[in-house]
Amino acid sequence: MPELENICRKARKSALLLACASSADKNQWLLAMAKALEENTATILAANRIDLEKGAAKGLSGAMLDRLRLDEKRVKGMADALRYVTTLPDPVGEELSSFTREDGLLIKKVSVPVGVMGFIYESRPNVTTDAASLCLKSGNAVILRGGSEAFASNCAIGDIVIAAAEKAGMPEGAVTLIRDTSHETVNALLKMDQYIDLIIPRGGERLIRTVVKESTIPVIKHYKGVCHLYVDKEADIPMALAILENGKFQRPGVCNALETILIHEDIASQFVPEMKKLFAEKGLKKVYGSEKYCSMDENAQMIPEENYSNEYLDTIISAKIVSSAEEAVDHINFYGSGHSDSIVTANGRTAEYFQNYVDSATVYWNASTRFTDGGEFGMGAEIGISTDKLHARGPMGLKELTTYKYKIYGNGQIRK
Amino acid sequence: MPELENICRKARKSALLLACASSADKNQWLLAMAKALEENTATILAANRIDLEKGAAKGLSGAMLDRLRLDEKRVKGMADALRYVTTLPDPVGEELSSFTREDGLLIKKVSVPVGVMGFIYESRPNVTTDAASLCLKSGNAVILRGGSEAFASNCAIGDIVIAAAEKAGMPEGAVTLIRDTSHETVNALLKMDQYIDLIIPRGGERLIRTVVKESTIPVIKHYKGVCHLYVDKEADIPMALAILENGKFQRPGVCNALETILIHEDIASQFVPEMKKLFAEKGLKKVYGSEKYCSMDENAQMIPEENYSNEYLDTIISAKIVSSAEEAVDHINFYGSGHSDSIVTANGRTAEYFQNYVDSATVYWNASTRFTDGGEFGMGAEIGISTDKLHARGPMGLKELTTYKYKIYGNGQIRK
Numbered sequence: 001m002p003e004l005e006n007i008c009r010k011a012r013k014s015a016l017l018l019a020c021a022s023s024a025d026k027n028q029w030l031l032a033m034a035k036a037l038e039e040n041t042a043t044i045l046a047a048n049r050i051d052l053e054k055g056a057a058k059g060l061s062g063a064m065l066d067r068l069r070l071d072e073k074r075v076k077g078m079a080d081a082l083r084y085v086t087t088l089p090d091p092v093g094e095e096l097s098s099f100t101r102e103d104g105l106l107i108k109k110v111s112v113p114v115g116v117m118g119f120i121y122e123s124r125p126n127v128t129t130d131a132a133s134l135c136l137k138s139g140n141a142v143i144l145r146g147g148s149e150a151f152a153s154n155c156a157i158g159d160i161v162i163a164a165a166e167k168a169g170m171p172e173g174a175v176t177l178i179r180d181t182s183h184e185t186v187n188a189l190l191k192m193d194q195y196i197d198l199i200i201p202r203g204g205e206r207l208i209r210t211v212v213k214e215s216t217i218p219v220i221k222h223y224k225g226v227c228h229l230y231v232d233k234e235a236d237i238p239m240a241l242a243i244l245e246n247g248k249f250q251r252p253g254v255c256n257a258l259e260t261i262l263i264h265e266d267i268a269s270q271f272v273p274e275m276k277k278l279f280a281e282k283g284l285k286k287v288y289g290s291e292k293y294c295s296m297d298e299n300a301q302m303i304p305e306e307n308y309s310n311e312y313l314d315t316i317i318s319a320k321i322v323s324s325a326e327e328a329v330d331h332i333n334f335y336g337s338g339h340s341d342s343i344v345t346a347n348g349r350t351a352e353y354f355q356n357y358v359d360s361a362t363v364y365w366n367a368s369t370r371f372t373d374g375g376e377f378g379m380g381a382e383i384g385i386s387t388d389k390l391h392a393r394g395p396m397g398l399k400e401l402t403t404y405k406y407k408i409y410g411n412g413q414i415r416k
Numbered sequence: 417m418p419e420l421e422n423i424c425r426k427a428r429k430s431a432l433l434l435a436c437a438s439s440a441d442k443n444q445w446l447l448a449m450a451k452a453l454e455e456n457t458a459t460i461l462a463a464n465r466i467d468l469e470k471g472a473a474k475g476l477s478g479a480m481l482d483r484l485r486l487d488e489k490r491v492k493g494m495a496d497a498l499r500y501v502t503t504l505p506d507p508v509g510e511e512l513s514s515f516t517r518e519d520g521l522l523i524k525k526v527s528v529p530v531g532v533m534g535f536i537y538e539s540r541p542n543v544t545t546d547a548a549s550l551c552l553k554s555g556n557a558v559i560l561r562g563g564s565e566a567f568a569s570n571c572a573i574g575d576i577v578i579a580a581a582e583k584a585g586m587p588e589g590a591v592t593l594i595r596d597t598s599h600e601t602v603n604a605l606l607k608m609d610q611y612i613d614l615i616i617p618r619g620g621e622r623l624i625r626t627v628v629k630e631s632t633i634p635v636i637k638h639y640k641g642v643c644h645l646y647v648d649k650e651a652d653i654p655m656a657l658a659i660l661e662n663g664k665f666q667r668p669g670v671c672n673a674l675e676t677i678l679i680h681e682d683i684a685s686q687f688v689p690e691m692k693k694l695f696a697e698k699g700l701k702k703v704y705g706s707e708k709y710c711s712m713d714e715n716a717q718m719i720p721e722e723n724y725s726n727e728y729l730d731t732i733i734s735a736k737i738v739s740s741a742e743e744a745v746d747h748i749n750f751y752g753s754g755h756s757d758s759i760v761t762a763n764g765r766t767a768e769y770f771q772n773y774v775d776s777a778t779v780y781w782n783a784s785t786r787f788t789d790g791g792e793f794g795m796g797a798e799i800g801i802s803t804d805k806l807h808a809r810g811p812m813g814l815k816e817l818t819t820y821k822y823k824i825y826g827n828g829q830i831r832k
Binding site: 020099114115220239242245246333355357360361365368388390394404408412415 | 432435436515517521523530531613614634636652655658659661662666749771772773775776777778779780781782783784786787792793794804805806807809810819820821822823824825826827828829830831
């Protein structure tokens, strides 16, 4: 695909320029994008109507159509998000460490952009500007490939912001939108390892598995969030209930919501009746329980083992009675997704054990898993959450879009 | 392959224990390994003789046989290297950053081991203990798969050190040696992404390309080191000659040796005659030159373009006359391998430009590329050099074998 290779080659070339661009310049490009978005709201909304009509004709669900829908307020929100990114500190050029050898050679480890990002995403058109802004601010070139449902919206947004930023001096190829949503093209893109340094997919598990399978480029991803709350025998019961309510009911469709509750057998007879009240009050759709749990809750249905790995994305929960913190940890490490898990206990040693041995990106003591988010973690912005262990783990902000190089300063040193 | 899967499962299980092992325990295991190596030198040398005889019968080169050969001094060296690793700081448990939210939630980012390493290497038997020690010290389980040439040596070393460390309390499965050097087994190992977190191959380019192609597990690698020296128009000529001599002749077979020299046209008429003298004196085997270079050196042979990407691993060099620092940078970014490149110049702005725009792991100003090495960089030890950009770039020490997790401390916080 010579056209695609040409896009990648241009992105690579611009990445070398972007790596050395000043913060002031990068911010100017983002402000130009924000202004252009607002000035061209009508064009964007017209394109969005095409996507909405096609989506309705294709029978997309109400939730899908809502994710796709733009209005003046949402376009304004996209522009404001671009302006907000200009206020964040530039992650490039930070001296991470330095070391001076006895022979005077100075070795500095300095943060630099990764290079060229490939960003593959589904239906929300605002991801187009969110991803572009975070990649640019961190000095990376980005190739955007949105989903077919938002094709017209993404093209309109892409055309507008790219033209505005290039007019403001952004190098050509720094941001590119692939105007082709075929599988062949995305598969070819995922093989461009000569030009692209990192692929970030954002969407459902199916999209992400396909990307991982096809890509010869490193991918940072999370498949799903199977998050656990372990109610220890020394738990404060009202606290555990509040954390459960927050984790399961506040926004059940997100990755840091709870899917499984593990309850120590010594506290179960006190805790389970309170939990049942909460479930009834909040209208939980279903609870799948272990044998022992089912003996304590007449509404529970016996859980098929595979459900312990389920991300319900709904007000459905898996519940299990365990006989120790060790059993809880083993369960989480076996069935969990390495995303976010929490223990409620008054015992600091049990909490320490749990935080050390649970092999997840974020491990909470007496707090809700819902905090796993770049914004909540003080990163300013989030480009995704990684359940991988290499390069970035947990919420990814601007800093996670950088790598480092060593700059070494000598006056003629040679190795003995 | 049920047996292989069993090995991987045990490694995964032990990794959870290793992650929380104390520095004192880990050091005890390493000291027990060192002692056992020395006490069993005769057994190791007997096994090594089998490999040497087979190697000689197979017609391995003298250099290959030398890499394979062990003697008392080399075994003592392996034991000393194990003892040395005990003196290095433990990279696990470091608080990398922390953030307290307004609601009092404390978010700590803490270094933790990556988990399970797969280490695939070629003929030097000492890599068995080097890799095991660095993985263990950083709290990782490791599955070792050495080359067939060193099979008997690796098995003897592995048996001795694993038994000694397990006797000293190391969890079973923390270090495993695969006793099967078939391609089928290594290919199956490279698919065990449920159990293994990271593959580090160490050997020739062919081995590494095969590993990358087959692996569904992230790989940190370097294919080759095509390192450049750019002699700027404002270079100090004696300094440039000293750095060239060090880079090309001190150890031409290593990855941080020089392969290409780029010379600014304004200094070429002064520099090239001196360089020719150096080449004659040091017995350079061959110089491949650009057209312009060839017009200045009657010994040079016109360079085929593909040679600019060659890692000669010998006293052979590529030479090119360039008209600017920009041309030098473009050449390096196009033909280089992202490993180590150096500029000699008295002009700080030219050096800064070069260090910013050359997209390599280590970029030197007025110093030899031969310093790219974990030991020389003050890392204490080196497990390899990465020309990848993600997770680790440049020399990799103990710290590069860790990742991080977030430990979060609350008192009932929920997300609003």
